[in-house]
Amino acid sequence: MSEQAIQVSVAHAAARREAYLEGFKELLRIPSVSTDPAYRDEVQRAADWLVDEMARIGLDNCRAIPSEGHPVVYGEWLRAGQDRPTVLVYAHYDVQPVDPLELWESPPFEPTIRDGKLFARGAIDDKCGVFVNLKAVESILAASGTLPVNVKFFFEGEEESGSPSMEPFVKTHKELLAADLLVISDGGSYEDQPLVFSSLRGLVAGEVTVRGPQRDLHSGSFGGIVHNPAHRVGEIVAALHDDQGRVQIPGFYDDVRPLSEAELAYLKSTEPLFRKELERQSGVRAFWGVPEYSLLERQTAQPTCDVNGLYGGYQGPGTKTVIPAQAGLKVSMRLVADQDPHDIGAKFEEFVRGFACDTLEIEVSTRGESWPARLLFDEPPVQAIHRAFEATWGKRALIYRQGGTVPVVGMFKQELGMPITNLGYGVGDNGHSPNEYYTLAHFPLAIDTAIHFYHYLADVAFPW
């Protein structure tokens, strides 16, 4: 792709910097809070606004497609030619709630610039992902009348409320969403360092209830003759790990795919940087974990089973000498490729049922299955991202693995099967907190990066 074509588009965007910013503000003014039914019409209004905007830019087939929940905004431009790759770009136009409102220094849905920052709910999570991509495509189309690749936009309206309708939506729209590459345009970068994530852990949550007597019993009258459900809960918790933290659920590690040498070496090289950040965020004196893996491997490439909740009997101050009627625990298991959350859930349930006995009832269930997702790491589309950042930020992206879970990504991976990479445009802070802001200087830079990326992607031969 000629650098000249890129520069024409970049110049187009530069000339419209103020207008693009005003457009961004207009989108930010729509309070598309997806979790709160009171904002249902506003989510729809944001979807309609985007459909109009995409049509104005010149995209085809623009529409707000109803789902079981909030609509998916779809638009495409597939006239680049069959020899060019088709990229499906995902972002989300819904936003987090604003509570506590009193902590906002300016109204969350009245975008306000202070100290070089654009304050508004959704500014970095993730209306920037939606809008930066649209402005890049608008600039390229306006400057050259064509796009270097075929593009499909898939903007979700319920990411911040757990994406309840996305799996059925994707299952019924596989053809519409077919592409050579999925770019997750969510997340973002440090001020001075572009970031791209290359994997997400999956999740399955478990819950165990152990029931003993029908009501709390006196520990004097019944201690020694009535089986205490809190003891069994302790036994289950203790049995989940060996004394160095390896999960003891039979078969738990069977499907863990080892990292490649390249990934291991890269992980090792980035550990000093991330270790410092993890120390800062966690505030712990010392890290912990299975000794045969490095810190980042344990955090991102190994599965876990953490007890998230433990309860039983009396928890107030002082003493209440009861044998509790029931006790329980909750766990979250973070999974890595190629673990199947349904399979791991079943193994957890079977493991817990092994603690059954005549004197206690054990109830176990699992839910919230999310697939782990390994995204591209150093394949050609990632090289296109590196080139785009080098051209605009002057440095390559730092590729990192996430320990957390973004359920839709694992689901996309599972349902759509195409390669996935990540290119988010959020630079700022407070994504889920009061005073969310976008670092204003990065707004035109992000559009430039997106323009470059679309062009460099045209140089990738799919499948590589």
Place this chain on the structure above:
Amino acid sequence: MSEQAIQVSVAHAAARREAYLEGFKELLRIPSVSTDPAYRDEVQRAADWLVDEMARIGLDNCRAIPSEGHPVVYGEWLRAGQDRPTVLVYAHYDVQPVDPLELWESPPFEPTIRDGKLFARGAIDDKCGVFVNLKAVESILAASGTLPVNVKFFFEGEEESGSPSMEPFVKTHKELLAADLLVISDGGSYEDQPLVFSSLRGLVAGEVTVRGPQRDLHSGSFGGIVHNPAHRVGEIVAALHDDQGRVQIPGFYDDVRPLSEAELAYLKSTEPLFRKELERQSGVRAFWGVPEYSLLERQTAQPTCDVNGLYGGYQGPGTKTVIPAQAGLKVSMRLVADQDPHDIGAKFEEFVRGFACDTLEIEVSTRGESWPARLLFDEPPVQAIHRAFEATWGKRALIYRQGGTVPVVGMFKQELGMPITNLGYGVGDNGHSPNEYYTLAHFPLAIDTAIHFYHYLADVAFPW
């Protein structure tokens, strides 16, 4: 002791049945609720009422002795002669609160007779213990001008609020309370079966807090690298027992005194009766416990360590994927002779400290130390009790061991050193619930039993 002397006293009591009942009602009308500071003056009024009553009966040295809490009512009659034993009779004149008041069918402090039952708060727990003893002594004194034994009455005013002042009181009044025998006149009998308890378990409570990160952390971002305090709590709980329920705290069983052959045989003979009652009360499908001991041994003659509370992280509905900042547990250990609650507490603390590690802070404490108490089982004073019940109920008492703890009794045992037995006069139900009642027909019978007991006790050669 001549049966004739007994019959004269019994006849005296029979002639005053109505007057005695009116006196009992008068005592029951005073709302001596010891836990509620609003009733402080009423507790004092009950104490003063008893002092006046004892003086009227002809006891000596009658007074309400201030303690750090509510007053102890004391009175004595020591003119039986130095060759006669001195018996210290304990009961308590304070009562439980009445909540929920709306469930009472008649006002709790307006004694009301319905269906042969006398409804009032304190009727069976334990104003009967106070009043029956006084009326027995009054009858004997009035009928014969003397008592067959020397008597000291020690009526506590804060049993229902945990007896916070009793230990210092007893420590500073050892001479006043010196006697050959202590009779705990609290508790009572089934309608058709006199009961006497022969042991109480002691108690020490423990609390453990395990602290990890300073705040709850995201189980995705930190799972695998941050030590989860809930896991350590599970490990501690699991380590407390082996898989058959034997407590694993080192040295826990060292001081457990085995039961005598006679006690074991008696325990075995009473098991069918108590098993049925324990099944009814607990509602469990099956009992549980260390296989080498019988049900009643496990319930009363073996120590326990029960987890009473367990907490950590998220306990609400659904899922919250955190590594909790802290988790904890509470235990109650029921102790048997000759375990020392301070020693067992120290052993528990040492055991828990064994779980210390670099990545978690463990805090452990113990409190609520109560001594176990073995009371008389078949010694001569118990034979006097059997004789008294045989003469009045037509059957011997069932001697039973209590799994629970009455802290003052263990403390008396420890501080006063004298032999202790139990002779309670409560026959009825709902001691700590609404509609507490005394079975009216048992009220004159109880006075007769007490009259007999004082006489038969004079036949006992102390020390036997």
